[in-house]
Amino acid sequence: MKLNAIIVEDEETSREILxxxxxxxxxxxxxxxxxxxxxxxxxxxxxxxxxxVFLDVEMPYGNAFDLxxxxxxxxxETVFVTAYNHYAIDxxxxxxxxxxxxxxxxxxxxxxxxxxxxxxxxxxxxxxSILKPLQTQVAGKITIPLQNGFEVLQMxxxxxxxxxxxxxxxxxxxxxxxxxxxxxxxxxSLSENGFARVHKSYLVNVNEITEYKKGKGGSVxxxxxKEIMVSPSRKxxxxxxxx
Numbered sequence: 001m002k003l004n005a006i007i008v009e010d011e012e013t014s015r016e017i018l019x020x021x022x023x024x025x026x027x028x029x030x031x032x033x034x035x036x037x038x039x040x041x042x043x044x045x046x047x048x049x050x051x052x053v054f055l056d057v058e059m060p061y062g063n064a065f066d067l068x069x070x071x072x073x074x075x076x077e078t079v080f081v082t083a084y085n086h087y088a089i090d091x092x093x094x095x096x097x098x099x100x101x102x103x104x105x106x107x108x109x110x111x112x113x114x115x116x117x118x119x120x121x122x123x124x125x126x127x128x129s130i131l132k133p134l135q136t137q138v139a140g141k142i143t144i145p146l147q148n149g150f151e152v153l154q155m156x157x158x159x160x161x162x163x164x165x166x167x168x169x170x171x172x173x174x175x176x177x178x179x180x181x182x183x184x185x186x187x188x189s190l191s192e193n194g195f196a197r198v199h200k201s202y203l204v205n206v207n208e209i210t211e212y213k214k215g216k217g218g219s220v221x222x223x224x225x226k227e228i229m230v231s232p233s234r235k236x237x238x239x240x241x242x243x
Contacts, residue, residue: 001028001117001120001121002028002029002030003028003029003030003051003052003113003116003117003120004030004032004048004049004050004051004052005022005029005030005031005032005050005051005052005053005054006031006032006033006034006035006041006044006045006048006050006053006054007019007031007033007034007035007054008034008035008036008041008044008053008054008055008056008059008064008067009034009035009036009054009055009056009059009081010036010037010056010058010059010060011056012036014056014081014102015034015036017104018054018081018104018109019031019034021104021106021109022054022109022113025106025109025110026109026110026113028113028117029052029113032044032048032050033048036059036060037059037060037061037062038059038061038062038063038066038067038070039061041053041055041067042067042070042071045071045074045076049075050075050076051076051077051116051120052076052077052078052079052097052113052116053076053077053078053079054079054081055067055078055079055080055081056080056081056082057080057082057084058082058084064078064080072200073163073182073183073184073200074182075166075182075184077097077116077119077120078096078097079096079097079098079099079100079112079113079116080096080098080099080100081100081102081104082099082100082101082102083101083102085101097112097115097116097119098111098112098115098116100112140154140155140156140193141153141154141155142155142189142190144170144177144179145179145180151177153170153172153177155190155193155194155195155205156205156207157172157173157174158170158171158172158190158195158205159171159172159173159204159205159208159222159223159224159226160202160203160204160205160208160222160226160228161183161186161190161195161202161203161204162183162201162202162203163182163183163200163201163202164178166180166181166182167179167180167181167182168181168182168183168185168186170186171224171226173224183197183201183202183203186203187203190203194206194207196234196237196238196241197234197237198220198228198229198230198231198234198238199217199228199229199230199231199234200231202228202229204220204222204228205222206238206241208222208223208224209221209222209223210222210223212238212239212242213227215230216232217229217230217231217232217233217234217235218230218235220238
């Protein structure tokens with residue numbers, strides 16, 4: 001399958017080498033742009049539907065991990081390309097798909113691209129085989145995929161949704177479910193049904209909020225007793241639900 005990609009690398013020579021290798025040995029890569037710093041990379045990421053980002057660690061005025069923090073929820077895979085092996089643990093913690101050391105091994109590059117392609121193929125197959133939330137015509141319900149079909153959930157039974165890398169934990173009044181979709185996916189589906197994004201990692205059922213505690217962003221307490229911090233940037237939108 002074709003993979004939309006960008007290169008984020010501050011050294012022009014390194015960008016050129018990687019660009020040429022990808023063109024020659026990885027024809028399924030569609031290069032959408034290149035960036036030499038965090039700010040330019042952020043623009044490219046926000047303006048393109050990307051499958052993979054080839055990412056150097058050290059850049060002027062920030063590094064790869066600063067960039068990923070600014071991106072937040074992401075749909076793309078990351079392949080770190082760096083001259084330093086001591087970032088491997090940090091890359092692992094940032095859920096990198098692959099870690100390539102310079103000088104780049106062509107075989108390892110092909111292996112990395114094949115690995116990302118396999119991940120994306122599985123995601124697409126899963127997407128095509130399940131119902132999206134809110135495609136049910138029954139009001140107040142959503143569907144989530146199961147191995148042999150799908151489960152119907154009552155929206156009113158959902159307390160909150162929590163990001164778990166590229167998965168989402170749906171916490172119910174009784175039990176929870178782990179779904180292979182990002183939190184942004186559920187935000188788009190549930191935001192018009194009384195659910196508010198209060199944090200990069202949390203989407204809450206506003207009807208289940210029993211208390212708001214003041215602070216820079218503050219926090220909300222749900223009917224279950226669960227307390228969730230509110231990001232300062234999300235505070236205004238949350239409070240708008242309560243007049």
